[in-house]
Amino acid sequence: MPFPRRLALGIAKALTLMFWWLVLLNLLSPFPKPFSAWLTLAGAGLLALHLGEAVVFNKRLQRRSHRWLDRLQILVLGIFHVQSLPAEALPAQD
Secondary structure: OOOHHHHHHHHHHHHHHHHHHHHHHHHHHOOOOOOHHHHHHHHHHHHHHHHHHHHHOOHHHHOOOHHHHHHHHHHOOHHHHHHOOOHHHHOOOO
């Protein structure tokens, strides 16, 4: 993977982790309205999207040695984790 792409994926993963940190912080100590509701809604939407990605890529992860860790990382980081996997780790779907 070329360096600029790896750097971009690293930045995207860091921003995604910061977003999840804000969602968790909002759940523990709610932000002022309407930010609290919007952040909770965005977190629920992103979690639903990442659950969908985990379902879509589930079959393709069967050959991975740490497939449960990969699934967890897809739930947290989404497509950014999938893009960071080696190409041979994700064979084409039948």
